[in-house]
Each structure stands twice: as C-alpha cells, then as structure tokens.
Amino acid sequence: MFMSDLKPLLMEHARSVGADLIGFASKERFADVVPEENPFAIFPEGETVILLGKRITRGALRGVEEGTNFGDYTLFGSAWLDDNFNSLMCYEVTRFLEDRGFEAVPIFPNPTEAKGMGVSVAEGKPAPNVTPDFQLAAVLCGLGEIGYCGEVLTPEYGPRQRWQMIITDAKIEADPILKEPICNQCGKCAEVCPLGAITGIKTVKIGGKKMAVGNIDYNLCRKCKNGAFPNRLLARAKPDRLAALCVRTCIHELETQKRIKNTFANSFRKRYAWAIDIYDKSTYVDGD
Ligand code: SF4
Ligand code: SF4
Structure with a gap:
C-alpha cells in the first residue's frame, strides 16, 4: 500500500470507530523533545505520531456548570472517556495498522509528571516510563493550540476533548501546524x-508556533472547588481543569464569539456562574 493511500483509509477507519479528531506529525517534529517525554524514545523505529481525540460532550459539563452534578463529568467526561471510549478507539486504529503490516504502539495519556518513576535499564536510555506530552503532541499534529488558560483548544471543540496516541513505523504525511488562533x-x-490562579503572560513556542499563555499557579488550582478535580492518575500532577470555572468560561466565550465549529442552539452559560473562593465562600460571577 502506498502511504498516500493509507492516510485517508486510516482516517476513515478512525472516524468509523468514533474518533472526532485525528492528526499526524512526523518524527522530525519531535527532534527537540527531551527523551523522557519523546514518543520516539518508546519506539525509535517509529516514523509518525498519530493523535486521536474524542470530544467531551457538552452535556457532560452541564451538571458542573449548574453546580448540581459533578460525578457524571468524572465518568463520561474523564475516567470512562480516557479508560474506555478513547482506549477502545485507539486499540481499533492500532489493529487497523497492524492488519496492514505496520507496527503501532498505543499510548495512554499519563501525565508527564509520572515520567522516570523506574530505573534506567542502560546508560543513555531514559528511565521508564517515558510519558509523551499530549499538549505538545496536539500542537505538533496540527490539531490545536495552547490557549491563554493553559489548556489545548481545538477549532472544533475549544477545550472539550481528550486524547490518545499511536506511534507507528508507517510514514504518513504530517498535517500542517495550525495557523489561525482560536484563543x-x-x-x-x-x-x-x-x-x-491565572496571571501575566508568557510565550510558548512549539514547532515554530508561538502562543500567548498565562502563568498558571497549579498549586492554587489543586485547591480549587469550582469544578477542578485532582489528577486521578497522579495526585502531584496538574489537576484536571477541563470542567473548572475558567475553562467553562472559555467554552462559553468561544461559542459566543463563534470561534469553534461545534456549536448549539442554546448558549452554554444560561445564568451567572457559581463560584467558591479560597475561603470557601460561595458567590456568583458574571462569566459572560
Ligand atoms: S478556576 Fe480553578 S482551575 Fe481554573 S484557574 Fe482558577 S483555580 Fe485554577
Ligand atoms: S477565555 Fe479567552 S483568553 Fe481564556 S483561553 Fe479562552 S479565549 Fe483565551
């Protein structure tokens, strides 16, 4: 099979098993990435990183937005999405590649803070586990950018998605890095x-793309009771902020400004947003 034929077939298959987002990056794009976070330290003969994403349904955030149901986000928007829906999709795309004679390594989005917990097996090798940075991969695969809020934004869903990765020895044409800003x-x-917790501004450069990102105090975010959750995989890793007030406000902003494609008849934010301050005092903010 010519590699140019492989890409559309793979994309069609990925969509048929539920992928909402699919992007490709060549090995060269990861040349400057440290070995501890470099996918090609896991599979040095690999040629391409494939990033697969599924949306966090907007409805999974509804209970958090209303302050009345947090549990269903932690399942449909987080644990089940990562562990079941996305993992199954990633497995099926891995099978598709293996059925065509390509090696394909499925990678779960463990936090980068989990890297190096083991002992290096030989001099010059990074200690296991190598944990690829999925934010970086999303930018390098042309799927999104890092917004001012510090989360990946895509043109389709803004901050509403989760990812899995495949490293393959199939050499597949890379997608262009996104040019148009979303944030x-x-x-x-x-x-x-x-x-x-979000102050100032810094420039983050990935694959030649420059993004203006706020300085995020993740220690404050760990104390946040506004829809942020501790990282379920590693307590000391960055918390899950995708349902937090900051990110839900971003969803509302991007939808209102028509800066994302997946929009709805009714507005996401229907009333003032609830908020709990550092002293556990509850209030409302005009997050419009
Ligand atoms: S709302 Fe919570 S999660 Fe978002 S930046 Fe503030 S403290 Fe962090
Ligand atoms: S809320 Fe505004 S500044 Fe913050 S990430 Fe979203 S679009 Fe960017």
Whole structure:
C-alpha cells in the first residue's frame, strides 16, 4: 500500500470507530523533545505520531456548570472517556495498522509528571516510563493550540476533548501546524477565577508556533472547588481543569464569539456562574 493511500483509509477507519479528531506529525517534529517525554524514545523505529481525540460532550459539563452534578463529568467526561471510549478507539486504529503490516504502539495519556518513576535499564536510555506530552503532541499534529488558560483548544471543540496516541513505523504525511488562533486573548478565564490562579503572560513556542499563555499557579488550582478535580492518575500532577470555572468560561466565550465549529442552539452559560473562593465562600460571577 502506498502511504498516500493509507492516510485517508486510516482516517476513515478512525472516524468509523468514533474518533472526532485525528492528526499526524512526523518524527522530525519531535527532534527537540527531551527523551523522557519523546514518543520516539518508546519506539525509535517509529516514523509518525498519530493523535486521536474524542470530544467531551457538552452535556457532560452541564451538571458542573449548574453546580448540581459533578460525578457524571468524572465518568463520561474523564475516567470512562480516557479508560474506555478513547482506549477502545485507539486499540481499533492500532489493529487497523497492524492488519496492514505496520507496527503501532498505543499510548495512554499519563501525565508527564509520572515520567522516570523506574530505573534506567542502560546508560543513555531514559528511565521508564517515558510519558509523551499530549499538549505538545496536539500542537505538533496540527490539531490545536495552547490557549491563554493553559489548556489545548481545538477549532472544533475549544477545550472539550481528550486524547490518545499511536506511534507507528508507517510514514504518513504530517498535517500542517495550525495557523489561525482560536484563543482571542479575552482574558475571561483569568477574570472569573476566584483564586487568581491565572496571571501575566508568557510565550510558548512549539514547532515554530508561538502562543500567548498565562502563568498558571497549579498549586492554587489543586485547591480549587469550582469544578477542578485532582489528577486521578497522579495526585502531584496538574489537576484536571477541563470542567473548572475558567475553562467553562472559555467554552462559553468561544461559542459566543463563534470561534469553534461545534456549536448549539442554546448558549452554554444560561445564568451567572457559581463560584467558591479560597475561603470557601460561595458567590456568583458574571462569566459572560
Ligand atoms: S482551575 Fe480553578 S483555580 Fe485554577 S484557574 Fe481554573 S478556576 Fe482558577
Ligand atoms: S477565555 Fe479567552 S483568553 Fe481564556 S483561553 Fe479562552 S479565549 Fe483565551
């Protein structure tokens, strides 16, 4: 099979098993990535990283937005999405590649803070486990950018998705790195944060793409009771902020400004947003 034939067939198959987002990056794009986070330290003969994403359904965030149901986000928006729906999709795409004679290594999105927990098996090799940075991969695969809020934003769903990765020895044409910005630098994610955890600005450069990102105090985010959750895989890793007030405000902003494709008849934010400050005092913020 010519590699140019492989890509559309693989994309069609990935969509048929539920992928919402599919992107490709060549090995060269990861040349500057440290071995401890480099996918090609796991599979040195690999040629391509494939990133597969599924949306967090907007409805899975509804209970958090209303402050009335957090558990269903932690299942449909987080644990089940990562452990079941996305893993099955990744497994099926891995099978598709193996059935055509390519080696394909499925990679779960463990936090990068989990890297190096083992002991290096030989001099010059990074200690296991190598944990690829999925934010970086999303940018290098042309699927998104890092917004001012510090999370990956895609043109389809804004911050609403989770990822899995395949490293394969099939040499597949890379997708162009996204040019058009999604984040409009409105600063509303920072404005609504009751803990003042997003401040200032720094430039993050990935694959030649420059992004203006806020300084995030993740220690404050770990204390946040506004829809942020401890990292379920590793307590000391960055918390899950995808349902937090800052990110839900971003969803509302991107939908209102029509900066993302997956939009709805009714607005995501229907009333003032609830908020709990650092002293556990509850209030409402105008997150419009
Ligand atoms: S997770 Fe909480 S503390 Fe952190 S930026 Fe978002 S709203 Fe603020
Ligand atoms: S709320 Fe505004 S500044 Fe913050 S990430 Fe979203 S679009 Fe960017």
